[in-house]
Amino acid sequence: MIFFKRTLPLVIAFVMGIVAISIYYIPHQAAVDLNDLLSKWDRIIAAFAAFLGVYSLLYLHAGRLKRRQAGWGYSVFVYLGFVVMLTAAIYNNGAGPLVALRKGGAYDWLYTNVFVAADASMFAILSFFIASAAYRTFRARTTEATILLVAAVIVMLGRVPIGALLWESMPELQQWLMNVPNMAAKRGILLGVYLGAVATALRIIFGIERSYLGGDE
Amino acid sequence: MMHNPGSRTATFVFAGIFLALSIWQLAAGHIALTVDGLGVLTGAGLTLALFSFLYDDNPLFKIAEHLYVGVAAAYGLALVWFQVILADLVNPIFFSTATIRQLWVLIVPSVLGILLIMRIVPKFSWLSRISFSYVVGFGAGISIPAYIASQLLEQVHPTLAPALGWDGGDKFILIAAIVLIAVAYLVSRRGGGDLGMNSWFGPTLLSVVFLICYFQGVGAASLVLVGVAAVLFYFFFSVEHTGAVGAISRVGIWFLMIAFGASFGFTVMARISLLIGRMQFLLGDWLHLLKI
Incomplete structure (x- = not known):
């Protein structure tokens, strides 16, 4: 049993990893076709993972409802939103779930008036919290904090009309700031990040990194 | 929640503002009780409920937040169904003229997908490891040459250009x-x-x-x-x-x-x-x- 529980997954990860690396370097139509097929499989399996994620969310809120945990009443609204939106998707403007998604109808209405409205509002209120955090932390106490503050102010002013009103070259300066020193620093960071990502990928392929198998490995 | 005075104030003030202004708009004839009109009222109500958090945490915000989570989960699920499961799996298997030989390639991801779902059954949750190992192994393998080519070499090349006189x-x-x-x-x-x-x-x-x-x-x-x-x-x-x-x-x-x-x-x-x-x-x- 240990073979199926531990060895087989490690073998599959190793084989798939080596195959995926190999097909990248084989300049043949067969390799391209295999890459397309394996990518399609990957996409389908990942789609099943979405069902797992939704199950996990609903299971969590079902537990809250069952135990009458503090704030359990709000979990009813998770179910309400989920059921109404899913029903609209299944109804699919009268066409049913077995044909491509149709425009208009309850699904589009919920998407525009609930999902988009709530999504934009949720992220819009973050601007207040960012501004509040900035006020508390952006005190030009050190040289580094001053540089950070000046860069942030230039970028913010350069992206609104008042910036160009104060100094006509402000938008150009903020673009230069984004394209040159910002890109230099980002590139320095990303070189390290992707070297780390390649190292982690190799650890997964060779079975050194096994955390994806679960907690007991 | 409602024991907090700020929470109570936020709830009543924002609910009151929404109701009063909505009734005024309806009475003035700016918004009609049509599908579009109800959409505007729903969007405005949700926006105000979420903005009420700026005053204090309150039940209005919590309701809007939880509703959003539920709708977002169903929206994501619907997208996955229509764009992947239906298009790549259900339609080719049940609604196409493809032969068995052309369809066998869809059996593997279907089985792996079902094994992934077994994660929710404690006794058979270990089966999901097989699917995870495919996704993780393939993802790791495909990322190595892609990262080396696009994120390392392609970044180093323009960076070194001036040093090499370019x-x-x-x-x-x-x-x-x-x-x-x-x-x-x-x-x-x-x-x-x-x-x-x-x-x-x-x-x-x-x-x-x-x-x-x-x-x-x-x-x-x-x-x-x-x-x-x-x-x-x-x-x-x-x-x-x-x-x-x-x-x-x-x-x-x-x-x-x-x-x-x-x-x-x-x-x-x-x-x-x-x-x-x-x-x-x-x-x-x-x-x-x-x-x-």
């Missing part, structure tokens, strides 16, 4: 940056080994260099080379950051601070544009006070 612009900025590093080194030496974190001289000089670079409009690639090298020095912890290494890593910190500041400003402006969008909706579509 900048095509004035080398002045490179000389200025080297002078800056030398000055930073002297400043750090003057501080007796201390990196001189609060020294004004170095950053001022750096900003002068930036301005010269900006007005010259050339040699930007050289500055990128200096920046990348300095940032990499900062993240190189195998040697002690003193002396020349300390001075160079110091320049790296300045570049990082500029990047963090620029990213912060960029994020703030993205959020502000969302806020402007919501305000336009509230003042325009809902209250009809804006004429756009």
